[in-house]
Amino acid sequence: MNRRPSLPISLAAGAIAGAGLTVVLGVLRLIVGTSWPPELIGDRIAPLITISFFNDLLVMAGGYNELKQLGVLSAIAGQVVAGAVLGLVYLRLGGSPERRRTLLAAILAGVWVLILVAFWPILDTNYRGLPRTPAIAANALAHLVAIVSFAAILLTLESRLTRDREPVALLGRHVSRRAVLVAGGAGVGFLALFAVFNRLSAGATVYYDGLRYKGRDVQAITPNDRFYTVTKNVSDPTIDASLWRFEVGGLVDRPRTYTFDELRLLSSTVQETTLMCIRNAVGDGLMSNAQWKGIPLRSILEAAGPRPGVVKAVLRGTDSYSDTIAIAKAMDPATLLAFEMNGEPLPLRHGYPVRVIVPGLFGEKNVKWVTRVDLVDHDAKGFYESQGWGPSFVIPTHSRFDVPDDGARVAAAPMTLRGIAFAGARGIRAVEVSLDAGRSWRAARIDHPGTTLTWALWSYDWRPEPGAVEALVRATDGGGALQTATERGTIPEGSTGYHRIRFMVA
Numbered sequence: 385m386n387r388r389p390s391l392p393i394s395l396a397a398g399a400i401a402g403a404g405l406t407v408v409l410g411v412l413r414l415i416v417g418t419s420w421p422p423e424l425i426g427d428r429i430a431p432l433i434t435i436s437f438f439n440d441l442l443v444m445a446g447g448y449n450e451l452k453q454l455g456v457l458s459a460i461a462g463q464v465v466a467g468a469v470l471g472l473v474y475l476r477l478g479g480s481p482e483r484r485r486t487l488l489a490a491i492l493a494g495v496w497v498l499i500l501v502a503f504w505p506i507l508d509t510n511y512r513g514l515p516r517t518p519a520i521a522a523n524a525l526a527h528l529v530a531i532v533s534f535a536a537i538l539l540t541l542e543s544r545l546t547r548d549r550e551p552v553a554l555l556g557r558h559v560s561r562r563a564v565l566v567a568g569g570a571g572v573g574f575l576a577l578f579a580v581f582n583r584l585s586a587g588a589t590v591y592y593d594g595l596r597y598k599g600r601d602v603q604a605i606t607p608n609d610r611f612y613t614v615t616k617n618v619s620d621p622t623i624d625a626s627l628w629r630f631e632v633g634g635l636v637d638r639p640r641t642y643t644f645d646e647l648r649l650l651s652s653t654v655q656e657t658t659l660m661c662i663r664n665a666v667g668d669g670l671m672s673n674a675q676w677k678g679i680p681l682r683s684i685l686e687a688a689g690p691r692p693g694v695v696k697a698v699l700r701g702t703d704s705y706s707d708t709i710a711i712a713k714a715m716d717p718a719t720l721l722a723f724e725m726n727g728e729p730l731p732l733r734h735g736y737p738v739r740v741i742v743p744g745l746f747g748e749k750n751v752k753w754v755t756r757v758d759l760v761d762h763d764a765k766g767f768y769e770s771q772g773w774g775p776s777f778v779i780p781t782h783s784r785f786d787v788p789d790d791g792a793r794v795a796a797a798p799m800t801l802r803g804i805a806f807a808g809a810r811g812i813r814a815v816e817v818s819l820d821a822g823r824s825w826r827a828a829r830i831d832h833p834g835t836t837l838t839w840a841l842w843s844y845d846w847r848p849e850p851g852a853v854e855a856l857v858r859a860t861d862g863g864g865a866l867q868t869a870t871e872r873g874t875i876p877e878g879s880t881g882y883h884r885i886r887f888m889v890a
């Protein structure tokens with residue numbers, strides 16, 4: 385005689401199937417780079433919320449990295465719980481086996497369609513570099529495979545659980561075969577889940593997201609492994625350059641797809657450019673400078689033939705991150721598709737194989753792992769732009785002390801104050817420091833002027849008297865405009881104001 389499994393056994397069986405689904409998606413994520421709900425959910429929701437709500441979430445979680453981890457863990461837990469609920473519904477349902485299976489199939493088909501619809505705008509995400517159409521197909525297929533695996537696990541467990549058998553003797557007690565089966569299944573399921581999770585978290589961005597570059601060892605060119613890093617991802621793409629393509633589409637006469645080799649053969653330029661994140665607070669280190677080798681985006685757009693009425697270029701990464709720039713900026717010869725950084729191929733975390741370099745605008749416009757550009761005739765919005773950042777992404781003039789540290793104690797002996805100054809794509813003409821809390825200003829020496837697109841390195845030699853010092857720094861950009869003293873927070877257009885440090889001379 386067949387009988388339905390008990391409520392806890394049904395829940396457990398569903399949870400095992402849910403863990404199985406998660407493992408299948410995780411394995412596919414590792415091998416073919418398809419995206420799974422722990423990543424898709426965050427990517428889908430982040431652009432829809434306002435900056436202030438996004439910031440509240442960051443504060444609540446204790447930081448961007450913490451928020452990402454919380455999101456991933458709750459999504460995984462959510463999948464297991466959803467599996468448990470579905471297992472319960474299915475295993476406890478009355479009626480003929482045919483009717484119950486049809487219902488299960490219908491629910492699962494519905495779930496699949498729901499996933500495709502809900503995640504459609506970002507279904508082109510692929511962490512191995514598949515271009516848009518194959519990436520969408522791969523994600524649709526991966527979720528189908530996972531859902532079919534869920535059903536297979538659930539049906540297998542059911543056929544075992546509904547067979548009436550003698551209890552087994554275990555440690556001197558009689559234990560039902562169901563309990564043994566479910567405990568074994570749960571063990572295997574959760575071990576597999578743990579293994580996949582471990583493999584994936586080895587590549588997690590928590591180890592480097594938010595890396596800053598500042599302090600006494602700052603050089604004109606930032607070494608690649610110390611370049612500041614910001615990413616929306618919990619795990620960055622590791623792209624196979626032979627799968628990767630650069631697609632040019634939207635309002636162009638001749639849409640075109642480039643392979644990595646085709647792109648590299650176009651005539652390239654080398655250009656030093658400083659990048660800075662819009663979330664860089666006054667005096668902070670979310671900025672770095674490198675020498676980029678790449679193809680002017682302009683030459684690719686000209687070959688494609690922009691149609692009249694184009695106002696913006698939408699740039700998209702394989703991680704489905706996107707951002708936009710005005711068509712004039714896209715046609716600026718200094719806007720590059722870069723594939724080398726300081727003479728080396730782009731590091732994975734900085735966008736290998738190709739990223740965009742947009743001088744003068746905040747870091748978020750510099751799309752990493754870029755895979756396509758679409759020209760559009762409307763004011764399209766990118767990932768962070770949709771939250772309400774901007775609308776001007778022009779970098780205001782910044783200057784910073786790198787030496788001494790805020791709060792330092794220094795000897796009453798000759799010393800050199802040092803730092804950087806950066807004015808987007810306007811260059812730096814002069815830097816001044818104040819050693820009396822802003823009452824008087826003295827010209828600093830420019831040790832490395834950089835170019836109009838980079839930061840400058842400055843220093844100031846001084847022999848301080850004992851006592852407390854409050855020092856400020858300000859810069860004048862290449863056009864002669866003095867850095868604004870107005871203090872503004874990072875939201876929504878980036879911070880302004882003078883960097884102020886206090887130190888004790890003893």
Ligand SMILES: Nc1nc2c(c(=O)[nH]1)N[C@H]1C(S)=C(S)[C@@H](COP(=O)(O)O)O[C@H]1N2
Pocket residue numbers: 611612613614615616617659660661662701702703705733734735746747748749750751752753754
């Ligand atoms: N594809 C993609 N590009 C991206 C991002 C991202 O999350 N995904 N982050 C942006 C942000 S907010 C910044 S500040 C810069 C950081 O570039 P870096 O990590 O190379 O310094 O990349 C931008 N490009």
Ligand SMILES: [Mo]
Pocket residue numbers: 614660661662663747748
């Ligand atoms: Mo950023």
